[in-house]
Amino acid sequence: MRAEDGPEAPDPAPPLTYADSGVDTEAGDRAVDLMKGALAAATRPEVVGGLGGFAGLFDAAALGSMTHPVLATSTDGVGTKVAVAQALDAHDTIGIDLVGMVVDDIVVCGAEPLFMTDYIACGRVVPARTAAIVKGIADGCAQAGVALVGGETAEHPGLLDPTEYDLAGAATGVVERSRILGPERVASDDVVLALASSGLHSNGYSLVRRVVARAGLRLEQHVDEIGRSLGEELLEPTRIYTPVLRELIDATDVGVHALSHITGGGLAANVARVLPPGLHVTMERRTWTPAPVFDAVQRWGQVPLEDLEGTLNMGVGFVVILPGADVAAAVRRCADHGIGAWALGTVSATETPPAGAVQGTKGTHGGSAKLVGDYR
Incomplete structure (x- = not known):
């Protein structure tokens, strides 16, 4: 058989562009x-400079006025x-x-x-x-x-x-x-000040979404106990605390010793991260009532309290540790920013953390923290 008698070669494939691959x-x-x-x-x-450069530029000359x-x-x-x-x-x-x-x-x-x-x-x-x-x-x-x-x-x-x-x-x-703020500034008898969250913030949504799905709930449906649709509640933006925290840090009537952002791991774990060895924080649940969404998630999913508190912020988005004499001034400044704040607990010295206390989270080897009592 001659070569020219064989099957015809297929037509060449059309040109492939970047857009054809899915990038526009x-x-x-x-x-x-x-x-x-x-x-x-x-x-x-x-x-x-402006938008469109390969890198953003920020003039650091102002840092020259700082000592270190x-x-x-x-x-x-x-x-x-x-x-x-x-x-x-x-x-x-x-x-x-x-x-x-x-x-x-x-x-x-x-x-x-x-x-x-x-x-x-x-x-x-x-x-x-x-x-x-x-x-x-x-x-x-x-x-x-x-x-x-x-x-x-x-x-x-x-x-x-x-x-x-x-x-x-x-x-x-x-x-x-x-x-620089940190555990070395925290002292026995300091007060732990809670700053209210705006809701779930941005942690624990794998649990929350699983609970919602198992309960057969729709994001669009109105939830009476929450007062709006489930989707609106779940998309409530994370509260940004930077302005009020910077004010507290710079204030002459408030001496901030340590701060804790209550994110993944929950309240006790994140407070323990900013305590030195030998100090313990006891936080009283009776000092606040978590927003309805936290109770709803627990009930819909029959989530154990320990797991709920170890996953969600429970209504406390930030913690400020400071001397007891400065609490009133700090609460007033938070109120000026539209943020509720309250004394959540106290710092105490301890050789051995109490049973059930959280310690050693996120690779730290510092103090311990524990929630006690019942929610108000």
Whole structure:
């Protein structure tokens, strides 16, 4: 058989473009155009240059006035709370959650957060959706007094579905070395001041979503005991504490010894992280009533109290440890910012942590903390 009598060669495949593979660079450009207005408010005088550079620039000359500046940095995301935003197609507040989770960790050491960058990974760039997410991030940065100096939106077709995305961020701050807060400042008889959360914040959503699914609840349905739809409650943005905490740190009538951001692990675990060895905090449940959503999650899922408290913030978003004489002034300053605050417990010396106390969380080897009594 002659070669020319064989089967015909297949037609060559058509050219394959980047767009054919699922990445639309023009959509990314449209998203940037839509978010420009929101970014205008998320700035500081130290920001150099504008949008579109390969890196964000921040003028550090002001740090020259500090005696011994120490940089502080943090990175975080919002976990599976993004699944709720995606299910409801409501994306304008999830960025606020991101800012709160990142910048408020920086304040814990006494630092002032300066600037932040974000990263959004998605299955497909939807310009309006991306702009809504970034608007939330910009709104959160404006609340915190932090500059949003850059970010990245990356399409990952084949890895994420077109409706899926995840986001993360990183921020940098600065603190005078002599003013760094930490366990070494905490003393016996200090008071533990609780600052109210705005709700679930951005932790424990894997548990919450599982509870909601098992109970057969719909995100759109109204929940009488909560006073609004379940979805609205679950998307309530994380409270950003940076402004009030910076005021407390700088106040002459308040001596802050330590701060704790109540995130993953719950109240006792995060308080124990900022205590030195030999000190214990007893926190009284009777000092507050958790918001209805916490009771609802426990009841709907029959979640054991120990697991609930080790997962959710239970209505306490931040803790300030300070001398008892300064509590009244701190409570007044928190009220000026619209944040409820109350004395939650006290610090005491102990050679042996009480039975059931939490100790040694997140790799620390410090003090211990325990919740006692019943909720009010």
